Amino acid sequence: MTQTSKSPRMVLATAYKIAKQSLPEYAHRFSPRKFTQHQLFACLVLQQFLQLDYRKLQAFLIDTPCLTAVIGLQEVPHFTTFQKTAARLLKSTPAQCLLDKTVHVANQSGVTKKRVKLAAVDGTGFESRHVSAYFVKRRKRACKTGYETTTYTRYPSAGIVCDCASHLILAVVPGRGPGPDDKHYKQALTQAGKRAKIGTILADAGYDSEGAHLFARQEYGMRTIIPATRGRPTNKLPKGYWRRLMTTRFNSEKYGQRWQVETVNSMIKRMQGSALRARGYWSQCREIVLRTITHNIMIL
Numbered sequence: 001m002t003q004t005s006k007s008p009r010m011v012l013a014t015a016y017k018i019a020k021q022s023l024p025e026y027a028h029r030f031s032p033r034k035f036t037q038h039q040l041f042a043c044l045v046l047q048q049f050l051q052l053d054y055r056k057l058q059a060f061l062i063d064t065p066c067l068t069a070v071i072g073l074q075e076v077p078h079f080t081t082f083q084k085t086a087a088r089l090l091k092s093t094p095a096q097c098l099l100d101k102t103v104h105v106a107n108q109s110g111v112t113k114k115r116v117k118l119a120a121v122d123g124t125g126f127e128s129r130h131v132s133a134y135f136v137k138r139r140k141r142a143c144k145t146g147y148e149t150t151t152y153t154r155y156p157s158a159g160i161v162c163d164c165a166s167h168l169i170l171a172v173v174p175g176r177g178p179g180p181d182d183k184h185y186k187q188a189l190t191q192a193g194k195r196a197k198i199g200t201i202l203a204d205a206g207y208d209s210e211g212a213h214l215f216a217r218q219e220y221g222m223r224t225i226i227p228a229t230r231g232r233p234t235n236k237l238p239k240g241y242w243r244r245l246m247t248t249r250f251n252s253e254k255y256g257q258r259w260q261v262e263t264v265n266s267m268i269k270r271m272q273g274s275a276l277r278a279r280g281y282w283s284q285c286r287e288i289v290l291r292t293i294t295h296n297i298m299i300l
Helices: 008-022 037-050 054-063 065-071 079-089 092-109 133-142 181-195 210-220 241-248 252-272 281-299
Strands: 115-125 155-163 169-177 197-202 223-225
Touching: 008 037, 008 065, 008 092, 008 281, 037 054, 037 065, 037 079, 037 252, 037 281, 054 079, 079 092, 079 281, 092 169, 092 181, 092 281, 115 169, 115 181, 115 252, 155 181, 155 252, 155 281, 169 181, 169 281, 181 197, 181 210, 197 252, 210 223, 210 241, 223 252, 252 281
Parallel strands: 115 197, 197 223
Antiparallel strands: 115 155, 155 169
């Protein structure tokens, strides 16, 4: 079973180490140079780890000088500095570099291997508002006009690829649901293929298509195990070669490990919360990426 750190000090120190290997010290040559990007990123990871907002993060750091000393922070930044740092560092290119480095450090430390035997891909959704399930049930029962049982019509979502052995996240594609899972399939596999040599990729029936098999096998040399059950039920065999093979020679034992990606989704929501604090679409995407990086750092 994968062990994740419960120590704020260790998570902060590891995040600081990852940032020093991934990011320049300052964003610009004319930067005020009061805080380094490494220090600010480590604080953002600590924020996700402790499930704080920016104001509470500032107050927490003021009250815990022993933690600020770990990253050499002489003065606690204003909460708006954290917000601006998140908007800058969690854009696509810097965020992907940070995720790259977590996988690289995991390879060096033996947490995972460069050749991943089994990986799994799946989509997951997050709450966009902090509304409890209990309140929704009470509201539906008490109101005569008829409220829906859900708290949303659109919600933040993400496609995730993970190593089944270590639960390390190899790729993340944030987006918005509801919608089919396979919309993020190619982008997620492209990310994962750059970070590890994957032997077999596992996916549920939501990704079932002949194109999904061909893309993984031809572009990245990955074996695929995807149940060919998409579409209307029929007794006829599928027309595509790989979908037909999934019907006649399906490896149920290996496919059973697909549930490891469900475990990763559960770990993220249990340890960092199922509801996002961000409200705008792009800020929600950035928060999802930060959560996946924080997940990897907790494992490291």
